Amino acid sequence: KQEVTQIPAxxxxxxxENLVLNCSFTDSAIYNLQWFRQDPGKGLTSLLLxxxxxxxxxxxxxxxSLDKSSGRSTLYIAASQPGDSATYLCAVRQGAAGNKLTFGxxxxxxxxx
Amino acid sequence: GAGVSQSPSNKxxxxxxxxxxxxxxxxxxxxxxxxxxxxGQGLEFLIYFQGxxxxxxxxxxxxxxxxxxxxxxxxxxxxxxxxxxDSAVYLCASSFLGADTQYFxxxxxxxxx
Numbered sequence: 742k743q744e745v746t747q748i749p750a751x752x753x754x755x756x757x758e759n760l761v762l763n764c765s766f767t768d769s770a771i772y773n774l775q776w777f778r779q780d781p782g783k784g785l786t787s788l789l790l791x792x793x794x795x796x797x798x799x800x801x802x803x804x805x806s807l808d809k810s811s812g813r814s815t816l817y818i819a820a821s822q823p824g825d826s827a828t829y830l831c832a833v834r835q836g837a838a839g840n841k842l843t844f845g846x847x848x849x850x851x852x853x854x
Numbered sequence: 855g856a857g858v859s860q861s862p863s864n865k866x867x868x869x870x871x872x873x874x875x876x877x878x879x880x881x882x883x884x885x886x887x888x889x890x891x892x893x894g895q896g897l898e899f900l901i902y903f904q905g906x907x908x909x910x911x912x913x914x915x916x917x918x919x920x921x922x923x924x925x926x927x928x929x930x931x932x933x934x935x936x937x938x939x940d941s942a943v944y945l946c947a948s949s950f951l952g953a954d955t956q957y958f959x960x961x962x963x964x965x966x967x
Contacts, residue, residue, distance in 0.1 A: 773954055784858070784945060784958035792954075830897065834954070841887065841910065842956065844897040 743768045745833055747845035755853050760818035762848045764831035769812050772834045775842065776805050776816050779828045788829075789816070821852045856880070858959035860946050866965045867936055875931045875962045879948030886929050887949075887956060888921055892942035900944075903929065905951065936966045 744767045754760060764774070773792045777785040789798045789805040791814065797806040802819040818825055828849045832842035859878045867873050879886050888900040899913040903923045914920070918936075923929040933940055943963050947956040 775954075777958075782960075784960045785947075787955050787957070790954055832897075841899040841902050841913070842889075843899070844889075846896045 743843045745845035751849040753851040762816040764814040766812045777830045826852045860959040864963045872934045877929045877946030883948035884951040885949045887947045889945045890942045938966050941966045
């Protein structure tokens, strides 16, 4: 059974610092991996999706890397801003058939002005 | 167009009562998913509908939980004889057939007293 872990559970940084969020998964035979953002009381917003054949994806200040063989992904957020404060979740999709995702527990980020 | 919508946004019920949660997916999305987010358990997959195929019910925690999707659009998640451990945020998501990105609704917060 796939298990997804995110460490740390919470992170507090001053504005302007780079953020590094970690995600690990036990079964490396994944189809893809997604990073989501969740604001309090809201649903999830997809940030980046990395296919199993890819090593990284970039969008603006966000960069996500994937090392499938070691079961790890890292989300980098450059030059953090208070508006980046949210919970970040990673999720893996196991196979091509069926889209169900297995989520990590999330990292709660606070960027202090 | 409009995103995924869910109703009600909040539901408080007494132990033993039945509840129905509704999800309106994005128009044209053939796949629909229900997830549950609770303290200590993270975000868990419940059920997945894809077109006219039989749903993947592998995530439903007990036979008190059921879901249906009428006309390939709106879905209802029903919890019978609610228990306190059913208290959670229930999230719905939808996606295009064959697409990887799931779009999430804002969730329904269920509190069982």
